[in-house]
Amino acid sequence: MNKAEILIIDDEPQIRKLLQINLESNDYKVVQASTGKEGLMLSASHPPDLILLDIGLPDKSGHEILQELREWYNRPIIILSVQDNETDIVSALDNGATDYLTKPFRTGELLARIRSAVKRSQNTENSPIISCGDIEIDLVARIVKRNNEAIKLTSTEYNLLALFAKNEGKVLTHQYLLKEIWGYSYQTETQYLRVFVGTLRKKIEENPNNPQHIITESGVGYRFQ
Template sequence: MKVLIADDDPQLVRALRITLAAHGYEVVAAPDGAAAIALAAKEHPDVVMLDLGMPRLDGVQVIHALRGWTSIPIIVVSGRAGSADKVEALDAGADDYVTKPFQIDELLARLRALSRRAAEASGSPVVRFADVVVDLAAKSVTRDGERVHLTPTEWRILEFLARHPGSLVTRQALLKDIWGTEQVTDTGYLRLYLSQLRKKLEPDPGHPAHLLTEAGMGYRLVLD
């Protein structure tokens, strides 16, 4: 299980890295809010653990940014103990809130609870539409029983959409997930790859019924 720690206190990050690694977690760390968003897009952590008072972007801004494209569990670990701070973070989309200083056993218990909830929410690893079956666990796609070859990038786009069936996925969310932050304004890549996916998966690629474009916003995978 991979944990992203976003905190500008190097001593705390070092202590958490050692402790979490000892309990079997893989840890990546970001020293500020902007780096946290970029690292989340690049590393695809299972849980984000962040402080509220960070340079560049504060914790609440990071939560808003992440919630624009992912439902990854977020736990705030902050020295701010006021109810207003907690409410603001939770309303922004955080899943849990732990106040510093904290007991490591409590933090580990919160992490385990979040990971269980995330696993339960992930649902079936198989997504079906028309005559297409997308097996998220096996990373395979079949159409009418025949294996469909997808490029790595085509697979990542389809996988992201399949993990959010029926939901609008913004162009920026896809670009961040696949290419990181460097090309977030270049949507030509997405048009190209979506066109290729439609040719491979849609009954009528010229009039798609499942891989839909939401003009000016993004894309949506419709299963019915």
């Protein structure tokens, strides 16, 4: 199973270190940024599963970063702050923060709030297995089966298929798919999609030349059924 990835945006090295140690020992992969700008770049080039954002950054206010992130990033953002005033908290929550903790925080509580947020964002109607015709996807174990036989997928292939399955029936645009899987800054790389849809079809379709699961919506995107 792949580790969930967490991006820490905080200018204090000792806080970053503390978080890193705690998160890594709880089986998260950690990426760090010391400025808001760096955080925005990192999240755009490779979207993490959750962002821990310090409000008091040197270059830009955390509120600005939050707003910029929320223009496209829709996974959890937990705010960490020394500020314990209500205005800050309310404004952060209303601007799309998932949660708000004041420093010093209790590590156990932070971890629990991270677990809770990640679980909710993976939000699959509390059924961890998506079934769709002859395809079965176990979102917890990250295993895909076709006619009860396990299929070997690379990490990107799996992420793409899981995203499709979570949105069964809906047309997902190229832009959206690229943004979710590769990151905000990859929105124009539609050729990636063609290649990966191609390999996915070879693995999950009965007849890849006449796909029954991943349907092309020409000019728009793809649809999973």
